[in-house]
Amino acid sequence: MTDLICLNLPYEYPFKINNFSRPSRSPSKTRGGTLYYPVSLSLMTSYAKRFGFSSRIYDCITDDYSVSDVLKIVEKHKPKVVVIDTSTPSFVNDRIISDMIQERNKHTKVVLVGRHVTYAPTESLKSCKKVRVVARHEFYSQVIDLLEGKDLSQVDGISYRDNGNIVHNKDAKFIHPDEMGFISKIYKSQLSIKKYFYASIRNPYIMLLAGAYSCPYNCSFCNEYQKGNYRHRSVDNIIQEIKWIRKNLPYVKEILWDDPTFVVDEIFIKELSEAIIKNKIEMRWSCMTRANISYDTLKVMKESGFKTAHIGLESSNQGSLNAINKNMEFDSEVEYLKRCEKLGIYNHGCFIVGLPGDTKESVKATIDKAKSLPALDSVQVFPLIPTPFEDIFNEESKGTIWRYLIDNNYLTTRDYSKWLKPNGLYNVVVNYPHLSSKEIEELVERFYRSFYFRRGYIWYKLKQSLSSYQELKRNVRGFKTMVSK
Numbered sequence: 001m002t003d004l005i006c007l008n009l010p011y012e013y014p015f016k017i018n019n020f021s022r023p024s025r026s027p028s029k030t031r032g033g034t035l036y037y038p039v040s041l042s043l044m045t046s047y048a049k050r051f052g053f054s055s056r057i058y059d060c061i062t063d064d065y066s067v068s069d070v071l072k073i074v075e076k077h078k079p080k081v082v083v084i085d086t087s088t089p090s091f092v093n094d095r096i097i098s099d100m101i102q103e104r105n106k107h108t109k110v111v112l113v114g115r116h117v118t119y120a121p122t123e124s125l126k127s128c129k130k131v132r133v134v135a136r137h138e139f140y141s142q143v144i145d146l147l148e149g150k151d152l153s154q155v156d157g158i159s160y161r162d163n164g165n166i167v168h169n170k171d172a173k174f175i176h177p178d179e180m181g182f183i184s185k186i187y188k189s190q191l192s193i194k195k196y197f198y199a200s201i202r203n204p205y206i207m208l209l210a211g212a213y214s215c216p217y218n219c220s221f222c223n224e225y226q227k228g229n230y231r232h233r234s235v236d237n238i239i240q241e242i243k244w245i246r247k248n249l250p251y252v253k254e255i256l257w258d259d260p261t262f263v264v265d266e267i268f269i270k271e272l273s274e275a276i277i278k279n280k281i282e283m284r285w286s287c288m289t290r291a292n293i294s295y296d297t298l299k300v301m302k303e304s305g306f307k308t309a310h311i312g313l314e315s316s317n318q319g320s321l322n323a324i325n326k327n328m329e330f331d332s333e334v335e336y337l338k339r340c341e342k343l344g345i346y347n348h349g350c351f352i353v354g355l356p357g358d359t360k361e362s363v364k365a366t367i368d369k370a371k372s373l374p375a376l377d378s379v380q381v382f383p384l385i386p387t388p389f390e391d392i393f394n395e396e397s398k399g400t401i402w403r404y405l406i407d408n409n410y411l412t413t414r415d416y417s418k419w420l421k422p423n424g425l426y427n428v429v430v431n432y433p434h435l436s437s438k439e440i441e442e443l444v445e446r447f448y449r450s451f452y453f454r455r456g457y458i459w460y461k462l463k464q465s466l467s468s469y470q471e472l473k474r475n476v477r478g479f480k481t482m483v484s485k
Contacts, residue, residue, distance in 0.1 A: 002077035003053040003147055006041035007084050010060040012067055013093040014417050017424040020061055020090065025223070025260075026382050027087035029424025031448065032199030035062060037191070037207040039183065039258055040113070040139075041085055045190065046181035047140045053147050057186060062195040067097055074101050079108055081146050083139070086114035086124075088387060089426070092417040095128055102130035109146050111158075113139040115223045120388040121159035122166045134159045137225045138212065140180070141172050174226065177212050177233040182241045184208065188249060200348040200378045201286050201308055202253035202470045206245060210238055210272070210287075215260040217290070219312075220324045221352065221401045222260070223387035230264045235275050242281055253470060254307070255285040262287035266297045273304035286310065291333035291347075298343055308346040308377065311336075315355055315362070316369040323357035325399065337375045346377035351447065354384035354430045354440040356404055363443045367450050371457075381447040383428045383440050385419075386411065405430060412437055 011020040019029050023036040041057050048055040058065065058073055065073070074082060082101060086094040094112070102110040110131045117124040117134040124134055135142040135158050145155040152160045157172025184206060187193055194204045211232035213225045245252060263269050276283070277300075286308035298306075315321055316330050340347055349370065353363055370379060389402045405411040412429045413419075419427055428437040428444075451457065465472040 001054075001079070002056050003080050004045070004048045004055040004143065005074060005077055005079040005082045006038070006045050006055070006057040007070065007082060008038040008041060008057075008059045008061055009070065009084060009090075009094055009097050010065055010067060011090055011093050011424075013096050015422045017420065017422075018061075018064075020424055022061070022085055022087050022090055026380075026385055026426075027089050028382075028420060028426050030199070030380075031425070032378075032380075034198050034200075035196050036258075037187065037196055038085060039207055039209060040213070041083065042183040042186045042191070043180050043209075044083055044140055044143055045186050046183050047175075047179070048144065048147065050179070050181055051144055051147070053144075057190050059191055062192050067100070070097065071100060071104060074105055074108070078105070081143060082108055082110045083135075083143055084110065084112055086112050086116045088116045088385075088416055089419040090416075091116050091124070091127075092415075095124070095131070099128055099130040102132075109133060111135050111139070111143065111146065115225070115387060118225065119223065120390050121168065122390055123388065125159060125161050125166055132161045137171065138174055139172075140175055174212065174214075174231065177209065177231055178237045182244060184241055184245050184249065193249065193252070198256060199474070200310065200346075201256055202284060202474055204252050205254045205256055206249065206252045207256050207258050208241070209233075209259055210257050210262060211259050213260060216264055217261065217327060218399075219326055220399050220404070221355070221384065221386070224260050230261070232259075232265070232268060235268070235272050238272060239275050239279055239281070242276065242283060243279070246281060246283060253284065255283060256310075257285065257287040259288060262289040263293050263297065266294060270297055270300050273300045273306070276304040281305075290328065291336040292328065293336060293339075295339045295343075298339055298345060302343050302345055306345065308348060309340065310348045311350065313349045313370075314352045315358065316366040317357065317362040320355040320357040320362065324355055324401070334373065337373055340375035345375060347375050348378045348380065349373070349376050350380045350382075352382055352384055353443050353447065354428065354432075354435065356401070358435055360435060360439055360443070363447075367443075367447050370447070370451055371454065379447070379451050381444050381451075383426055383444055384430050385426065386430070388414075 011017040017029055021036045023038050038059050045055045045057040084098050098110050111133045113135045118136045121134045142155055142157045156170055159168045197203050198205050214229050214231055215224050216230045218227050284305050284307050288310045291311045318330055386402045386405055389400050410432055412431050428440045431437040
């Protein structure tokens, strides 16, 4: 018997999708073949062990487990609690499989977690036939409470069904990130590290958090668990984990920090970078961040092994940036990229097509601008992907993209099973009077073709590939995946 099972489920309903990257902020089958680690589930697995509970994580995507396999795994372990990650595009699939698990394991508490159920707990529970519990936001303390046998009414941070009624308990307190334990140990003992891939960095890679899934900014399209705040681990705690990785996972080529905005406190980042240098840790690393980092901070980051920033540029149209409360001037982002070019730092630029304020002309202008930006090694382009926000959480939903789309009748469907195509790529679910869903889809395709299949970029990648075998491997795999879409 195992106390806790954490599941990153297969995607089989309404059709099978291989390599579906559920933990991504844009859950789908990515064009570049990127597969995210199940970071939150791995942290939960680690945290439960610190309380003396036996815990296992199964990534059914990377290990290609079927629904039948999952049912057998749960029946074998007979867990007290099963934690299942969800996302909006996979929610119908996740709900169906979760109900199957709960139906066959009546003495197990099946708990749904993730951004989708965090912001739409009532809708989520009403659509489930058997599952009774949703853990909102960060879910770690909630799961420990359930493992300890607390009554549902006494568990902060959950929503649950009680005799046909949906009950929302008060939010749980957040846990300091230093208390979570090293998820790299869970990766080594329970996951297949070499199966994870990130197109814009060297592989095998490992995905870590320097803090928590929190961000001090308040972009209206974003669905992070906590906004307006930022919590990070201590420098010593992070250094000890990096040392452990170097000793126990010597084949890992790069660390990717998956914090929503890695560089919030530049003093902290400088201290961390200087500690890496002082401890003579040779490890290439990358991060998710905003394009507003000073030259001095970038310089010490580079000296400590920093190579690639994953930045949300979204659009070159300032009106579109203002419409999503980005709180960033595009010209400032260009200046940041110039600093990166001077230091030899790569950038993976993320763009969104279909923002409020976008027009066909403004998106075409963004495409043209992207091709001329310095230090932009690769791009990721998605149609606007809204996260459902319920009216019961009215304060949280104010100013979100979801409310804007619903209030103006711009959403084409609320049937989440239709948010992905059979090939795993996104269906466009936004339709404006001035910019149709078909035009948005066409512009996404045009963006990719225009950026990647131009003579200057191909020549740049050829020269980069000749610089090292690792760059060659990264570029060949990314190109093969891109052209197969």
